[in-house]
Amino acid sequence: MFAAYAARIDRDHPLEGLELGERPAPVARPGWTTVNVRAASLNHHDLWSLRGVGLAEDRLPMILGCDAAGVDQDGNEVVLHSVIGQTGHGVGPREGRSLLSEKYPGTFAEQVSVPEWNVLPKPAGLSFEEAACLPTAWLTAYRMLFTNAGVRPGDSVLVQGAGGGVATAAIVLGSAAGLRVFATSRDEAKRRRAVELGAVEALPPGARLPRRVDAVIETVGAATWSHSVKSLRPGGTLVISGATSGDAPSHAELTRVFFLELRIVGSTMGSKDELEDLLAFCDTTGVRPVIDRVLPLDRAREGFERMAGGGQFGKIVLTV
Numbered sequence: 001m002f003a004a005y006a007a008r009i010d011r012d013h014p015l016e017g018l019e020l021g022e023r024p025a026p027v028a029r030p031g032w033t034t035v036n037v038r039a040a041s042l043n044h045h046d047l048w049s050l051r052g053v054g055l056a057e058d059r060l061p062m063i064l065g066c067d068a069a070g071v072d073q074d075g076n077e078v079v080l081h082s083v084i085g086q087t088g089h090g091v092g093p094r095e096g097r098s099l100l101s102e103k104y105p106g107t108f109a110e111q112v113s114v115p116e117w118n119v120l121p122k123p124a125g126l127s128f129e130e131a132a133c134l135p136t137a138w139l140t141a142y143r144m145l146f147t148n149a150g151v152r153p154g155d156s157v158l159v160q161g162a163g164g165g166v167a168t169a170a171i172v173l174g175s176a177a178g179l180r181v182f183a184t185s186r187d188e189a190k191r192r193r194a195v196e197l198g199a200v201e202a203l204p205p206g207a208r209l210p211r212r213v214d215a216v217i218e219t220v221g222a223a224t225w226s227h228s229v230k231s232l233r234p235g236g237t238l239v240i241s242g243a244t245s246g247d248a249p250s251h252a253e254l255t256r257v258f259f260l261e262l263r264i265v266g267s268t269m270g271s272k273d274e275l276e277d278l279l280a281f282c283d284t285t286g287v288r289p290v291i292d293r294v295l296p297l298d299r300a301r302e303g304f305e306r307m308a309g310g311g312q313f314g315k316i317v318l319t320v
Helices: 043-050 134-148 165-176 188-196 227-229 256-261 270-285 299-310
Strands: 001-008 018-022 031-041 069-071 077-080 110-117 119-121 155-157 180-184 200-205 213-218 232-240 264-265 291-296 315-318
Touching: 001 110, 001 119, 018 188, 018 299, 043 077, 043 299, 077 134, 110 165, 119 270, 119 291, 134 213, 155 165, 165 180, 165 213, 180 188, 188 200, 213 227, 227 256, 291 299, 299 315
Parallel strands: 155 180, 155 213, 180 200, 213 232, 232 264, 291 315
Antiparallel strands: 001 018, 031 069, 031 110, 031 315, 069 077, 077 119
């Protein structure tokens, strides 16, 4: 079957390790099912995998991709929960958690095999392309906002780095849930787009906010960390799920953290139950993922290049 896969690890030039071509189709195993992929979306996780983060060289070649929507063996339209081993289903209780494409082949292929437990029904109102955007970036944003930040309608939130998958999802979900959302971006066009999606205001990175916020959604890391901490009200919460600009900020703002009793919470992905809630939220409210562009799988390199260059706003989707 045709697939996009990591053939080599290159920490400095990750796209040098990306190959497109034939890979073996999934082999049947007890407790697992094979899904015919209709759409899969890119995440920064895929770039990190090509750099060798979370993907060891002894597991190469590895089909990339965490997210997918498709059709199962019984003809049902489904969405996949990307976390394998979280509960032991299909792999045994002692296996640690991993994402598709770390230990088991990922979704950038004509077919993918997952534990039966990881398959959820796709709402009829969501297209395959829309549904494929939800299991990683949008699920991460959902968990950051409503589980780890614990915000409620009427609260205020700062989302750093508008344009990325998680940040864009946080703007849309937060606005739909009645939050007062502020956003930042270096790009003026992305700031305008953030306002169109529901942010009450979008500012350049580091700009002073009209008010301190209840929570900050942080995925950028070192470049925005100081601003994130300074933007919180006393007792506010900073939730971090990524560090695309680096994980070693020059100013940790520790004095402000303890003096204002701020909460800093790490967040990774989300549970199957949260994905079910997210699917229902989108289905009932009409909220839809923001898609930057849709490309056929054989043009996956083009999508990787766009994501690596930071030019996208929303998700890049590959179709099979």
